[in-house]
Amino acid sequence: MSDTHAQTQPFVRGEMLPESEPPLAEKGAVKWLRENLFSGWLNILLTVVSLYVIWVVLSTVVPWTVLGIWDADSLTGCREIRDARYGEGMEVACWAVIADRWQQLLFGFYPRDLYARPVLALLVFFAGIAPVLFTGLPRKLLWGSLAAPFVMYWLLWGGSIWGPIVVALGLAVGALAFQVGNRAQGALLGGILAIVVPILYWLFLAGPLIRALASVLPIGIEFVPSDDFGGFMLSFIIGIAGITLSLPLGILLALGRQSDLFIINKVSVAFIEIIRGVPLIVWLFTASLLLNYFLPPGTNFDLMLRVIIMVTFFASAYIAEVVRGGLAALPKGQYEAGDALGLDYAKSMRLIILPQALKIAIPGIVNTFIGLFKDTTLVVFIGLLDPIGLSNSIRATTDWNGIYWELFVFIGILFFICCYSMGRYSLALERKLTRENR
Amino acid sequence: MTATDIETERHIDRSAMTVSDEVAIEIRGMNKWFGSFHVLRDINLTVYRGERIVICGPSGSGKSTLIRCINRLEEHQQGDITVDGTLLSSDLKNIDRIRSEVGMVFQHFNLFPHLTILENCTLAPIWVRKVPKKEAEATAMHYLERVKIPEQAHKYPGQLSGGQQQRVAIARSLCMNPRIMLFDEPTSALDPEMIKEVLDTMIGLAEEGMTMLCVTHEMGFARQVANRVIFMDQGQIVEQNEPEEFFNNPQSERTKLFLSQILGH
Ligand SMILES: Nc1ncnc2c1ncn2[C@@H]1O[C@H](COP(=O)(O)OP(=O)(O)OP(=O)(O)O)[C@@H](O)[C@H]1O
Numbered sequence: 115m116s117d118t119h120a121q122t123q124p125f126v127r128g129e130m131l132p133e134s135e136p137p138l139a140e141k142g143a144v145k146w147l148r149e150n151l152f153s154g155w156l157n158i159l160l161t162v163v164s165l166y167v168i169w170v171v172l173s174t175v176v177p178w179t180v181l182g183i184w185d186a187d188s189l190t191g192c193r194e195i196r197d198a199r200y201g202e203g204m205e206v207a208c209w210a211v212i213a214d215r216w217q218q219l220l221f222g223f224y225p226r227d228l229y230a231r232p233v234l235a236l237l238v239f240f241a242g243i244a245p246v247l248f249t250g251l252p253r254k255l256l257w258g259s260l261a262a263p264f265v266m267y268w269l270l271w272g273g274s275i276w277g278p279i280v281v282a283l284g285l286a287v288g289a290l291a292f293q294v295g296n297r298a299q300g301a302l303l304g305g306i307l308a309i310v311v312p313i314l315y316w317l318f319l320a321g322p323l324i325r326a327l328a329s330v331l332p333i334g335i336e337f338v339p340s341d342d343f344g345g346f347m348l349s350f351i352i353g354i355a356g357i358t359l360s361l362p363l364g365i366l367l368a369l370g371r372q373s374d375l376f377i378i379n380k381v382s383v384a385f386i387e388i389i390r391g392v393p394l395i396v397w398l399f400t401a402s403l404l405l406n407y408f409l410p411p412g413t414n415f416d417l418m419l420r421v422i423i424m425v426t427f428f429a430s431a432y433i434a435e436v437v438r439g440g441l442a443a444l445p446k447g448q449y450e451a452g453d454a455l456g457l458d459y460a461k462s463m464r465l466i467i468l469p470q471a472l473k474i475a476i477p478g479i480v481n482t483f484i485g486l487f488k489d490t491t492l493v494v495f496i497g498l499l500d501p502i503g504l505s506n507s508i509r510a511t512t513d514w515n516g517i518y519w520e521l522f523v524f525i526g527i528l529f530f531i532c533c534y535s536m537g538r539y540s541l542a543l544e545r546k547l548t549r550e551n552r
Numbered sequence: 553m554t555a556t557d558i559e560t561e562r563h564i565d566r567s568a569m570t571v572s573d574e575v576a577i578e579i580r581g582m583n584k585w586f587g588s589f590h591v592l593r594d595i596n597l598t599v600y601r602g603e604r605i606v607i608c609g610p611s612g613s614g615k616s617t618l619i620r621c622i623n624r625l626e627e628h629q630q631g632d633i634t635v636d637g638t639l640l641s642s643d644l645k646n647i648d649r650i651r652s653e654v655g656m657v658f659q660h661f662n663l664f665p666h667l668t669i670l671e672n673c674t675l676a677p678i679w680v681r682k683v684p685k686k687e688a689e690a691t692a693m694h695y696l697e698r699v700k701i702p703e704q705a706h707k708y709p710g711q712l713s714g715g716q717q718q719r720v721a722i723a724r725s726l727c728m729n730p731r732i733m734l735f736d737e738p739t740s741a742l743d744p745e746m747i748k749e750v751l752d753t754m755i756g757l758a759e760e761g762m763t764m765l766c767v768t769h770e771m772g773f774a775r776q777v778a779n780r781v782i783f784m785d786q787g788q789i790v791e792q793n794e795p796e797e798f799f800n801n802p803q804s805e806r807t808k809l810f811l812s813q814i815l816g817h
């Protein structure tokens with residue numbers, strides 16, 4: 115062919131090339147080591163220094179932990195066993211304090227023979243939270259989640275069974291009030307009634323009703339006062355109550371802050387800014403000291419309840435800001451599409467806006483939860499016996515005077531397990547939602 | 553401004569395209585301001601049932617704002633808008649009623665990305681019209697078939713092409729059984745091949761006698777389907793006419809200039 119240039123000779127491959135292995139140096143562990151640890155002289159230097167530091171840390175921590183002594187009944191006992199076993203001068207952990215006092219670290223001064231109750235309450239918590247966390251479970255189980263807080267309350271504090279039942283009925287009363295108001299005047303009146311009527315019910319009707327029912331049918335279990343609560347149980351109660359209550363409150367605050375209604379908007383902004391602008395410890399002192407001045411004399415408003423309210427307020431201010439970020443990230447078209455289809459405000463929020471905004475906000479929300487859970491240790495300053503408070507009182511006994519690290523390591527590990535699992539769950543949830551929607 | 557003048561080869565069945573005497577939308581002396589900016593000025597427009605109206609005009613002339621006032625995505629400050637006999641006021645019940653009677657298709661689709669195609673289509677019927685789920689799904693599948701994507705029903709919007717998403721958006725509106733459809737540049741975010749599939753869907757709607765108000769620069773569509781073309785500039789209706797007259801014999805200078813730019817001659 116005369117007009118075909120020599121370079122563009124037609125070409126057809128006769129046989130296909132088989133797949134071949136990459137050159138040895140470029141494969142597997144060797145390749146990884148070379149690329150990540152020894153790719154240049156600076157990298158090599160960093161690797162060597164890091165290895166040295168890791169070695170120094172591990173060579174003290176590992177023997178201290180692994181050789182630790184479990185079978186003593188006081189710190190002096192620990193030291194004697196240590197000297198006998200490893201000779202003078204060797205530092206090892208005295209885990210015996212954990213073996214001796216773990217029940218106290220977990221349950222505080224909760225009566226020993228009733229330990230099953232908080233454990234059961236924790237199981238009820240897991241059963242209640244499962245349908246919320248794992249959307250694959252049947253939706254009907256959510257009714258169980260609604261009942262779980264009341265069951266848990268009853269298991270933990272005990273007393274007459276009528277207390278939690280009558281209080282829980284307040285929710286049904288609220289739902290009924292909403293229906294009636296909604297029929298008569300629309301969602302606004304329904305919303306107001308749904309808040310006001312249950313509060314009136316709880317304030318004026320619940321007390322006499324509980325007493326009446328208890329005198330007719332006295333069913334109950336042994337009552338345990340809040341003063342006996344302590345340890346991780348206390349952290350869990352405050353943390354879990356704070357987390358479950360602060361999420362809805364935070365969402366409402368975020369919506370309030372976005373609202374066009376002047377009063378609602380300003381109240382939300384003021385609440386968020388004031389709560390967020392003052393350290394939690396100040397709010398805790400307020401809860402423990404100041405509230406007594408404001409409350410009518412003679413009211414016995416449980417300190418733990420006050421702390422839960424303060425922690426909830428504090429976390430909800432943060433959640434509100436995180437959720438607001440999620441709301442702001444949504445394109446305006448989503449709001450408009452909902453409006454154009456005739457969805458009212460409540461429906462378009464619930465079905466369209468919040469599911470998307472919360473998804474964006476998950477990392478921030480879980481972050482806030484983790485912070486809240488760890489901040490429960492601050493209650494030690496107002497005299498509640500959280501794990502830190504208990505470690506102080508354990509240290510105050512003659513047996514364990516002078517022991518620090520072992521207690522803190524134990525407390526730290528338990529907190530780490532909880533917070534780390536929350537973090538993992540949030541990652542898994544994010545991945546699941548991204549997979550679903552893209 | 554670019555105008556892809558895509559001609560649809562298909563034969564258009566005009567038998568059901570009849571304009572009745574019944575008024576669908578009545579706009580009287582309507583004015584709107586954004587702050588101090590007078591964006592719509594003395595708009596008077598009567599739309600009869602069965603009309604297919606194309607609104608065109610330069611960017612910023614207020615076309616979107618006009619049709620968004622009809623379902624109260626924007627609030628007007630002066631004049632009256634009556635949709636299907638209901639006067640638009642700040643009464644929320646009226647607004648919700650009008651919104652559920654008037655379908656709207658946006659330039660950027662605005663599908664709900666966290667819901668499947670089917671859920672996108674059944675959401676409003678179930679929650680606004682209180683249709684049972686099964687029935688809503690059957691209706692949704694019917695309309696998805698009409699826009700020719702029933703097989704995508706269980707995917708998420710992010711997995712569809714732009715043209716498919718826009719057809720879902722149309723199906724989503726149709727599921728509410730609207731008596732009027734508003735389109736705001738439904739094809740201007742799409743590639744040419746996809747424009748055709750969306751226009752085909754819209755032609756299908758017109759053939760069934762739907763009342764349509766359509767902001768678009770698809771002049772081929774205007775010629776074939778519209779019974780009236782409205783030209784807007786600076787917040788005012790400058791000219792309106794039947795498409796034949798409008799394109800061949802424009803009256804105002806502005807219209808002539810606009811047409812010469814958009815048709816490229
Ligand atoms: N929310 C708003 N606030 C203030 N000004 C606005 C707002 N929305 C639109 N405008 C202004 O109003 C005018 C009309 O806008 P509109 O979106 O109706 O124009 P349009 O004719 O649809 O233009 P395009 O062809 O670019 O979509 C523009 O000048 C725009 O800048």
Ligand SMILES: [Mg+2]
Binds near residue numbers: 615616736737
């Ligand atoms: Mg526009």
